[in-house]
Amino acid sequence: MAKTILAVDDSASIRQMVTFTLKGAGYEVIEAVDGQDAFDKASHHQINLILTDINMPRMDGLKLLELLRKLAQYKNIPILILTTESSDEIKAKGRAAGATGWLVKPFDPKRLLEVIGKVIG
Amino acid sequence: MSTDLEQFYEIFFEESSELLADMEACLLRLDVNSPDLEDLNAIFRAAHSIKGGAGTFGFTDMTEMTHMLETLLDRLRKGELEVRSEMVDAFLKAGDVIKAQLDGHRGEGQADPTVAEAICEELKRLSEDTQEAASIVDTKTVFSDTKAKPVSQEIDVGSGVDKVSHENIAAGLSFIIEFSSTDLSSTALENLFSNLKGLGNLENLTPVNVEGRYKLALTTSSSEEDVWETLAFVVDPASLKIEATTIDNTPAKVAEIEILSESIHDTGALAEVDELTCEASSVSGYGFFPGAPAVPKNIEDSETGLDQAQLPNTCSNKNESQVTNKSFGKTNAAASASETSSIRVSIEKVDQMINLVGELVITQAMLAQTASQYDPVLFEKLYSGMSQLERNTRDLQESVMSIRMMPISFVFSRYPRVVRDLAAKLNKRVELRTVGENTELDKGLIEKIADPLTHLVRNSLDHGVEVAEKRMAAGKPAQGTITLRAFHQGGSIVIEVSDDGAGLNRGKILAKAKERGFPVHDAMTDQEVWLLIFEAGFSTADQVTDVSGRGVGMDVVKRNIQSMGGRIDIESTFGSGTRISIRLPLTLAILDGLSVVVGDQMFIVPLNYITESLQPAATDIKTVSGQGRVVQVRGEYLPVIALHEFFNLRPSVTEIHKGILVILEAEGHKAALFVDDLVGQHQVVIKSLESNYRRVQGASGATIMGDGKVALILDAAALVMASQQELV
Numbered sequence: 001m002a003k004t005i006l007a008v009d010d011s012a013s014i015r016q017m018v019t020f021t022l023k024g025a026g027y028e029v030i031e032a033v034d035g036q037d038a039f040d041k042a043s044h045h046q047i048n049l050i051l052t053d054i055n056m057p058r059m060d061g062l063k064l065l066e067l068l069r070k071l072a073q074y075k076n077i078p079i080l081i082l083t084t085e086s087s088d089e090i091k092a093k094g095r096a097a098g099a100t101g102w103l104v105k106p107f108d109p110k111r112l113l114e115v116i117g118k119v120i121g
Numbered sequence: 122m123s124t125d126l127e128q129f130y131e132i133f134f135e136e137s138s139e140l141l142a143d144m145e146a147c148l149l150r151l152d153v154n155s156p157d158l159e160d161l162n163a164i165f166r167a168a169h170s171i172k173g174g175a176g177t178f179g180f181t182d183m184t185e186m187t188h189m190l191e192t193l194l195d196r197l198r199k200g201e202l203e204v205r206s207e208m209v210d211a212f213l214k215a216g217d218v219i220k221a222q223l224d225g226h227r228g229e230g231q232a233d234p235t236v237a238e239a240i241c242e243e244l245k246r247l248s249e250d251t252q253e254a255a256s257i258v259d260t261k262t263v264f265s266d267t268k269a270k271p272v273s274q275e276i277d278v279g280s281g282v283d284k285v286s287h288e289n290i291a292a293g294l295s296f297i298i299e300f301s302s303t304d305l306s307s308t309a310l311e312n313l314f315s316n317l318k319g320l321g322n323l324e325n326l327t328p329v330n331v332e333g334r335y336k337l338a339l340t341t342s343s344s345e346e347d348v349w350e351t352l353a354f355v356v357d358p359a360s361l362k363i364e365a366t367t368i369d370n371t372p373a374k375v376a377e378i379e380i381l382s383e384s385i386h387d388t389g390a391l392a393e394v395d396e397l398t399c400e401a402s403s404v405s406g407y408g409f410f411p412g413a414p415a416v417p418k419n420i421e422d423s424e425t426g427l428d429q430a431q432l433p434n435t436c437s438n439k440n441e442s443q444v445t446n447k448s449f450g451k452t453n454a455a456a457s458a459s460e461t462s463s464i465r466v467s468i469e470k471v472d473q474m475i476n477l478v479g480e481l482v483i484t485q486a487m488l489a490q491t492a493s494q495y496d497p498v499l500f501e502k503l504y505s506g507m508s509q510l511e512r513n514t515r516d517l518q519e520s521v522m523s524i525r526m527m528p529i530s531f532v533f534s535r536y537p538r539v540v541r542d543l544a545a546k547l548n549k550r551v552e553l554r555t556v557g558e559n560t561e562l563d564k565g566l567i568e569k570i571a572d573p574l575t576h577l578v579r580n581s582l583d584h585g586v587e588v589a590e591k592r593m594a595a596g597k598p599a600q601g602t603i604t605l606r607a608f609h610q611g612g613s614i615v616i617e618v619s620d621d622g623a624g625l626n627r628g629k630i631l632a633k634a635k636e637r638g639f640p641v642h643d644a645m646t647d648q649e650v651w652l653l654i655f656e657a658g659f660s661t662a663d664q665v666t667d668v669s670g671r672g673v674g675m676d677v678v679k680r681n682i683q684s685m686g687g688r689i690d691i692e693s694t695f696g697s698g699t700r701i702s703i704r705l706p707l708t709l710a711i712l713d714g715l716s717v718v719v720g721d722q723m724f725i726v727p728l729n730y731i732t733e734s735l736q737p738a739a740t741d742i743k744t745v746s747g748q749g750r751v752v753q754v755r756g757e758y759l760p761v762i763a764l765h766e767f768f769n770l771r772p773s774v775t776e777i778h779k780g781i782l783v784i785l786e787a788e789g790h791k792a793a794l795f796v797d798d799l800v801g802q803h804q805v806v807i808k809s810l811e812s813n814y815r816r817v818q819g820a821s822g823a824t825i826m827g828d829g830k831v832a833l834i835l836d837a838a839a840l841v842m843a844s845q846q847e848l849v
Binding site: 009010011012013014016017020053055056057069075076077078079080082091094095098099100101102103104105106107108109111114115118119 | 126128136177178408413415416417465
């Protein structure tokens, strides 16, 4: 069965691009508009990988990471964070919160598939 | 796999426009003296989101601009700089530039790169301004929370921005600071670090395996006493050691302090951050954290460059994660693809649906008419079915129409900016109040009302509200108020622009009108006089400013509003203010009308122009010297428009007192429309005559009636105006 990816970003265009790309590669995609939405959806679905933006309204990506890592179900699910520039600060924070890895925004569809393929390919 | 990114452009454009509008609203709301952190964060997020999208879709000019915005905003929200009004100005200007760039990418116009460059420079200058940075450090901060248990956690000493801001302290001193942290709370530690960073470049020299004790290097221009003071309030002075050293040109790179807490250890999420990991990223655009959950084994070995032996704890985690992934694969719920709460649909699709529903309404009306010929007792089921169909059709129509409805805040939200900019230009103090922003109206109307409304707001500001001195001399508060108000009334929406300014000057308007050769006389009602300002080529401003006063515009405003099927009214009191109200139909697609019959023709009169209908006595009708007839209605003489004459029809009633007069009111004038009979009140679907047939004098559109016949919708305003001209 196709693997399910939760794509979290407050920007609809990025979300659509990610969804389009991932679906084209045969993944199931669930979209969430912010950390809160993602957390709700994560608790109702079986997710194989989470791709999350950091800076979002209501709940940011770091908080989402923290909360998810506290759940047994998500303790070992790959979670990739999107950082706008290769900011070491965000990376360190993401790492501390339990991120698996990072992907620098902007990214092109090829790179997205490449990194996701490496984790759950 | 190749993806054509262009298909996401449109949604990115829309999204960015919305974000820009949000950003502007936040900026205008921002109180420079006590900025709301939430607002700053929201503005930052907007810039950040636009930047992300622009980067993804390759709009580099927008990326650059938003990056500059983001840099400065980041410093502001972190409290490293204080918000100043010049920054807000720069942000607003930057927003304009981004808007222009956005339009440029959309293929609408061209952004001026020199303007963008200038704003970029300004933002850069503002964000490099370090004067405030030092003053923010509060060395007197006292921490009450010192009794808290020492918690191990990660504290990020490094921050990219600090590196920039403290580059200029290379000439200062360097101190080696050592202290015990065992009795410090995490908040106290964090505050301490941020205070120290405020003094200069802070570097952590604490060995990774040491807990409870810190060794820091601080390069600063502050004196040893200052450093001591900053620390002594927080840490135990007995454990504190400060040593001045010579500067050894340590690179500005700041290390991170990481103390592993037990709980983090459990998840295997954390190991030492190694510069290697970060470097790997800049090449490939992504990377993994060694030892983090679910990092693939082969990647950890090959790409992070970390020796596996250093991370003994994490191996088991990796295996575990692979197992979990597999089990998830089996139980994968049939998750719905996209679960966003709203969808974007092109307006054409909605319009098509509205059109189809319109047809359905007509069909339903035709059926109802046919069914009414049958005996309601014998065909009871048909009747109940028909009434259910009617109800469902109406509900369907309403809900389809509501798709096109948008809150008027979409329009109102642009005016705070307009008012702010214009008030500054005119040196007036004006507050803009908006009431009823949630009032909904048709999207088509929203787009069309924006320009006329802008004109009215600008006009109020320019001509209505006086300068502060004048206001105070008149006993009014120095700050003027312009109020935008929207509300529903009957089947219409009313939008008011009111100000507490000088009001209209009747004498001045009349004098000007005479000078311009307008047909005016002193006995005109106030309402008629006020409406003169909407005449083409009329302006009473003593001085033509570049804001308004050229006399172009107000007539365009009136024309625009009329083309929307709306009307405009003015109330004004000299010395205390003016209120201009625009009354619009709720939607452009459906109209409440009264159907009237002349001969064998049916006409629809828009309901919002009708004040009353009556059957006059023969004695109330007077003929004015062979030119036309008037009717006396409660002491008022109104011109009579005989519809059969206007459209050259053969009526079944020729004597006015045997027919019906429908009293119309438009633009302050009244007229009586003479028709054979009234038929009933309908909601009719408006069909354009221009696009389906051709323009017809006296008709604003047409509709299809229940019996399938076409009925003209009368242009009441034009009819009333025509009757006025005949009289004059």
